[in-house]
Amino acid sequence: MSDFEYANAPESKAIANISPSYGLFIGGKFVDPKKGKSFSTINPANEELLSKVGYGDKSDIDAAVKSARAAYTKIWSKMPAKERGKYLYRIARIMQERAREFAVVETLDNGKPIRESRDTDIPLAAAHFFYHAGWADKLEYAGFGNKPKSLGVVGQIIPWNFPLLMLAWKIAPALAAGNTVVLKPAETTPLTALLFAQVCQQAGLPDGVVNIVTGDGITGAALVNHPDINKVAFTGSTEVGKAIARSISATKKTATLELGGKAANLVFEDAAIDEAVEGIVNGIFFNQGHVCCAGSRLIIQENVADEVLEKLKKRMSLIRVGDPMDKNTDLGAINSKEQLNKIEEISKTGDAEGANRWSPDVKLPTKGFWYPPTIFTGVTQSHRIAREEIFGPVLSVLTFRTPAEAIEKANNTMYGLSAGIWSDKGAKVLWAAKQLKAGVIWSNTFNKFDPASPFGGYKESGWGREGGRHGLAGYLTSDSKVNK
Amino acid sequence: MIIDGSEKSLRKFLSDLPPVDQVGAEARAAMLATRSIKTSSKAWAIDMAISMVDLTTLEGADTPEKVKSLCAKAVRPDPSDLTVPSVGAICVYNDMVKIARTELDRIGGKSLPVAAVATAFPSGRASLAVKKIDTQDAIDAGANEIDMVIDRGAFLSGRIYDVFEEIRVIKEICGKKAHLKVILETGELVTYDNVRKASYLAMLAGADFIKTSTGKVAPAATAPVVLVMLEAVRDYFTLTGTKIGVKPAGGIRTTKDAIKQLVLVKETAGEQWLTPDLFRIGASALLNDLLMQRMKLRTGHYASANYVTVD
């Protein structure tokens, strides 16, 4: 018998210079919130305090929007497009230079494994800036007319699951298209946004082009409702997305919304089974399942279900849960107590409604917020765990008999963000892709993102696309749409 | 019985195997390569890797003296540190087997097996009669293990039953005297689907070990190839209850490379395979890098090649 236990392999925290406190980033400087209030952000892996950041209220939002408007009118909208692009290139390069620092801070603030922040979040974030920097002076070729115009000031609200990456998805295209921004990071993950503000300073970005106002839901609402913003960009829950749509209904504001999902991951009998199992694991356990496009409903062709499940369980036993700063950790901490409660509540309905819960034997740390990787088999479409977004490492497993049945079950949801197809037969993959009502379809892969690839959902998963040429549309005026 | 020994049942079994997706397999291997193996686990891995090395010399210029000094290295890799384990085996051409076996017995390496390459290694291009004699010679000279090559030409032209039969016949000659490693020469098979099929074919025909390469062709033991072979032995065990070993050979030169192999084993076939009885590494230069890394762990500073022996 062997004894190949992986010893602790911690990434060093030393590189992260987290200040004990941060102000709001308005007009190119860090300033105290007008009412002087602040709130704490903790490390969800051990509940330790990381920093106290400024609490932005309505008056701070107002100051930020004013600053963004002034920067737009006086500087940014007048600047030659190629110079705008160069600021974005500078930002991208500095993010690459400071990549390790960003990765460590992201892991400490969010709870995700350092391997993921290091290998996925941060490189993709820098790539988004690099990609959009290239569009800044090429908008006339993007298919939006000869002289596409920016909108003005954009209010952006981002979630806690991929803090820096979501910031990049919002700010990069907005700036490339010539807008200025006020961005409100998520309450539990403000730190990499504040580090990003420092990068803006290092890049010499003109004051007021980017403003970062930390706060909570009330801060976000103040931003959405501010009379002098032209557009809202939001990523978060469908519930809040609908509230935003109602808030702006009588205004001239446009919005792009990137909301929830309950993606089906379809495994056909002719799939490359071992790779499909990897894809299933990646689909629901990557980032602790805190992913809007997570493959949270596994739908297996019945005649290979036993084989797939047996391999899946064996593979799940290899998942290493623990200290996010350990380079060998696969599954990190749940981002907050609140989220943990939600996961536990919905998962319990799985037990109550008769599904079969299974988790490998994992030893969870005592401090911090943790949930083991979990699957429920014997799930049907009528179970709550098959309908509601859990946003955690919990997979619901269903089966299908024919391709048509697979599609029917996959589409039977109010969401439409993403889907997965596992089959080695090209025609079948394309056929299924054609039938599925989802904005992003992964065939024989999952959770793949690229700045050149448009991302967004059908139905109640949102409005609009982010990334690619299509993603620019949300930040340019339309030749044809009228805003009354 | 999963096959009945006929060509028809062999073909059906192999064509029913699930496909391998190249991008997915390579991604899985790449992810496992990011495992960070430090301190105590690194020390354990180094010693385990040393004990798994099939210390090899397969050159036209091999001489009796060259083989004898290899034997000394195999038994006592570091004369200044007797806590270093001996290697897994010695691997030589079959006309050097007698010299190797005699020398090992003389210097305290009685328990160290001698593996002989056979069946017109490395190309496999000779008649079955010649391959049989090649194997018998090695066994008669005292080889404890036979590393045979499959006929890649037959495999690639679809004559899989010929490949199967050859392995079966060589296994018969080995009998109880030697364990049989079957070299697939994955670099010539090219696709992962072929590697999977060839792995099962070899196991069904009686291989005790499946081996990636002769070391004479690149690419050799790449991580995704070893991954696919480990999946094959894992699933074959589920199917039959029999554990077959895996031997990557060629291109594994550094401690880092070797440790990546052990991670692949642990997280694919499982901990049960982490023993020289089920996993070997065909290498020559690797051993000294393992010794230097071992020294670094002991002393805390980077070692120099001056402090390890050149065979």
Added chain:
Amino acid sequence: MSSLDVNKTYKLFIGGAFPRSESGRVYEIKGANKKFLANPALASRKDLRDAVVAAKSAQSGWANATAFNRGQILYRIAEIMQGRSEQFVEEISALEGVTTKVAKLQVAEAIDTWVWYSGWCDKLSSISGSQNQVSGPFYNFTTPEALGVIALFAEGKPSLLGAVRTLAPVLAGGNSAILIASESYPLPAITLGEVIATSDVPGGVVNILTGKTSELLPWVGSHMEIDGVDVAGLNKKQEDEIKLVGADNLKRISRFAPANHPERILSFMEHKTIWHPIGI
């Protein structure tokens, strides 16, 4: 006594290295003030042959790198060029006889040209590829692909910008290049090679030759491994000549207006259309 300048020897740039011409020949370049500047190599047809071998062997690796990677490298060229601005300004002033101010503008524009094309690498199929709505149960899409080895005859003046304007777009598209510097204003092209050599560009992707245009022209035109030509630096007669000879392997030959445009990339690309049935 102040320290004597160590004058540069201007060699060719082939396969990532700086060899002399295999013919051993050089020719004299004098500055605008008629003072001796340098003896750049006088490339022979064998140097061209070697450049094509290098370009051919490097091309598929370059085309198969991700577009993101190509974009990063072209941006890196801009970064390194920025760092060497003063060297280029001096060289251009001496060679072309323009003021420092005018030379600075040229260098700035050359740097911006690299940045502009760097941003195109991963956007080409957005503007030139498509999924086509054919009648039938088929998935049909068109995608641009690199052409291969492209020969570029750079304009004389502006000596640096003219070279960069032809080179950056063909690299953005995944091609490898053989840049034939202007006969009379060759020096910045070789210094450009030094920038390229230190910018993570794989050896052979860019090759730069100096010499007599009329000597090299027929060999460029007839070489069957050269797939395309940009004739910016040729006169009408030379252009006609190369079109006549180039017809033997149907070289794609173009002349562009002296400005940046994605067409300069797309003209040196192929478009492949793929069909695949849709069905269970």
